[in-house]
Every structure is written in C-alpha cells, then in structure tokens.
Amino acid sequence: MSDMERRDDILTIAETWRNSGREVALATVISTWGSAPRPTGSQLVIDGDGNFEGSVSGGCVEGAVITEAVGVISSGKPALLEFGVADENAWELGLSCGGKIRVYVEKVN
Amino acid sequence: MDQNLLKQINTDRAARLATILITDLKTGTQRVVRESELDSGDPLHQDLLAAFRGGKSRSLETESGELFLNVYTPPTRLIMTGAVHISQALYPMARACGHDVVIVDPREAFGTNERFPDIDLITGWPGDHFPNLGIDAYAAIVTLTHDPKIDDPALEFALNSKAFYIGALGSRKTHARRVERLTVAGFSEEQISRIAAPVGLDIGAKSPSEIAVSILAQLTAALRLRTSGEQAG
Numbered sequence: 001m002s003d004m005e006r007r008d009d010i011l012t013i014a015e016t017w018r019n020s021g022r023e024v025a026l027a028t029v030i031s032t033w034g035s036a037p038r039p040t041g042s043q044l045v046i047d048g049d050g051n052f053e054g055s056v057s058g059g060c061v062e063g064a065v066i067t068e069a070v071g072v073i074s075s076g077k078p079a080l081l082e083f084g085v086a087d088e089n090a091w092e093l094g095l096s097c098g099g100k101i102r103v104y105v106e107k108v109n
Numbered sequence: 110m111d112q113n114l115l116k117q118i119n120t121d122r123a124a125r126l127a128t129i130l131i132t133d134l135k136t137g138t139q140r141v142v143r144e145s146e147l148d149s150g151d152p153l154h155q156d157l158l159a160a161f162r163g164g165k166s167r168s169l170e171t172e173s174g175e176l177f178l179n180v181y182t183p184p185t186r187l188i189m190t191g192a193v194h195i196s197q198a199l200y201p202m203a204r205a206c207g208h209d210v211v212i213v214d215p216r217e218a219f220g221t222n223e224r225f226p227d228i229d230l231i232t233g234w235p236g237d238h239f240p241n242l243g244i245d246a247y248a249a250i251v252t253l254t255h256d257p258k259i260d261d262p263a264l265e266f267a268l269n270s271k272a273f274y275i276g277a278l279g280s281r282k283t284h285a286r287r288v289e290r291l292t293v294a295g296f297s298e299e300q301i302s303r304i305a306a307p308v309g310l311d312i313g314a315k316s317p318s319e320i321a322v323s324i325l326a327q328l329t330a331a332l333r334l335r336t337s338g339e340q341a342g
Contacts, residue, residue: 015115015116018112026110028177028179030134030168031167040167041166077137078137104177106137107110108110
C-alpha cells in the first residue's frame with residue numbers, strides 16, 4: 001500500500017479510533033455540483049473532541065462539518081448537510097470556488 | 110454506521126475485495142454488498158454492477174428515497190516484466206495515476222535500486238513470482254523485455270488471470286511469433302486476443318516516455334471503459 005493510500009485511509013483510522021474507545025463520526029461527500037474540490041465518496045473522520053483526518057472539500061467547509069459531527073456524536077442521529085453558492089453561508093464558509101456539495105454525517109456505533 | 114460493518118469493509122478492503130456500502134439517506138439503514146457475491150435478484154443489481162465497473166461512488170434516486178452507494182475497489186496495480194528503459198519512464202507515470210507498481214526481472218544488472226529507486230522490484234522469474242502476487246481483476250500486466258524466456262511465462266499466467274489489461278512490447282513480427290508460441294502452448298485465438306500488441310495506443314510514440322504515455326493511456330481506457338462501455342472517472 002502506498003503512502004498516499006495510508007494517508008487517505010479514513011476507514012482504517014475510524015476503526016482504530018473506535019477500538020481505542022473514542023467516539024467517532026464519519027462524514028462522506030454524497031454529491032457534488034460544479035467545481036467541487038473533492039469527489040463524491042471523499043471522507044472525513046471526526047472524534048468527540050473535534051479531532052479529524054481526511055477532507056471533504058480541501059479545507060473549505062471542514063470547520064462546519066466538524067461542528068455538526070460533534071453534534072451527531074452526541075445525538076446519535078445522522079445529518080445531511082449542504083454547502084454551496086446557493087447557500088447564504090457559502091462565502092462565509094468559504095466554498096468560494098463556486099461548487100456545491102452535500103455531506104452525510106453519521107456516528108460509528 | 111455499525112462498528113461491525115466498518116470492520117467488515119476494512120477486512121474486505123485489506124483482502125482486495127471490491128465492496129459497496131449502501132446507505133439509505135432517509136432512514137440511515139446500511140448494508141454491504143461484495144462484488145463476488147452480487148446477486149442478480151438484488152433490486153439494485155444493475156446499478157450495483159455499473160458502480161463496480163465504474164468504481165465511482167454516487168447517490169441514487171429510488172422510489173423509496175435517496176440511497177448513497179459508496180464504492181470501495183482495491184487499489185489497481187501494474188505488474189511489469191523488465192526493468193528496462195521504458196519501465197523507468199512508465200513506473201512514475203503509473204504511480205501518478207494511482208497504480209501500485211511491481212517490476213519483475215531476473216537480470217540483476219537491470220533491476221538495480223539505482224535505476225529504480227523506491228519501488229517494489231523482484232529479481233526473479235515471472236513463472237516463480239507471478240503466482241504469489243495475487244493478480245486479480247484490478248491488476249494490469251505489461252511485458253517489456255521482449256525476451257520470450259521472461260515474457261512468455263508472464264503472458265501465460267496473465268491469460269489465465271482476470272487481469273483487466275495485458276500488454277506486450279514488441280513489433281508485429283515479434284508478436285506474430287509470440288502468438289504461434291502461445292497457440293502451441295494451448296491458448297485459443299480468443300484468449301490470445303486479450304493481449305494488446307504492439308502495446309499502447311497508436312500515437313506515433315518514439316521515445317521511452319512517449320511509449321509509456323501510450324501504454325498508460327491504453328491501460329486507463331481498459332480500466333475505465335470496461336465492457337459496459339460506460340465512462341467513469
């Protein structure tokens with residue numbers, strides 16, 4: 001396995017974190033429009049303290065996803081998030097590339 | 110996601126099994142389907158088949174709501190015979206395209222670490238080593254020595270495998286003689302036709318780097334266009 005895959009291996013990190021007793025959520029890019037920076041299927045793993053690995057947007061909306069993920073970890077309920085230029089928060093969230101993405105956030109139980 | 114499901118996906122990925130995680134975005138329910146166990150009775154059979162072929166995750170509108178298919182396919186590998194000039198050009202390009210690379214060459218003078226730094230280099234015969242490489246449908250085999258002693262056993266192994274691409278360097282004349290040898294060895298015309306030879310797309314390539322580009326382009330088409338004729342990326 002190459003270094004690139006190891007760095008990108010979000011599911012292995014998720015399992016390792018979970019096995020060590022940490023609360024874990026996974027965020028997955030469900031769909032993209034326009035010039036979204038990361039393809040569908042890209043993932044982010046987040047723990048209950050907001051530590052994370054991976055990327056869903058190359059850095060643009062990770063902050064918001066992490067905040068939501070911490071909420072998903074405490075509620076246990078999945079969330080479907082949408083970011084993009086049509087969203088009034090788009091500029092403040094920084095997806096200024098003009099793309100649009102939907103992200104599914106779920107807890108690992 | 111259930112922790113056991115996560116564990117199963119990771120175990121399958123480590124075993125180079127292609128799987129799809131299906132998530133119902135409304136209810137959050139999930140199931141995993143292995144490519145090797147894909148059932149024609151599955152209501153999503155056609156969509157799953159296309160997703161495995163294209164290797165691309167996607168959402169899917171169904172009557173009962175939106176589903177997300179997360180496709181996990183094993184990393185593709187390029188296995189070459191010949192630690193030669195063309196493979197020196199080809200291996201970094203193949204890596205840049207995301208393929209793991211293995212080179213097999215019994216000739217010690219060719220397969221040196223100086224010529225091939227930081228690569229999985231096997232000094233030995235393809236007949237001895239190919240059976241241990243786990244060559245599956247996510248592997249490509251390219252023979253580059255045009256020495257029948259080295260290339261023929263590799264091609265014979267490749268033709269009995271599910272490799273998604275088989276290419277052999279050598280002129281039309283060299284390939285005609287190769288076809289004769291493989292026929293004598295018991296391979297049918299249809300089997301032998303899996304070999305791309307002369308290897309690579311016909312782009313008038315001259316230098317080793319240009320030949321590497323033509324090989325990689327042909328390999329990419331074989332991977333991404335597959336039999337469904339569907340383009341994925």
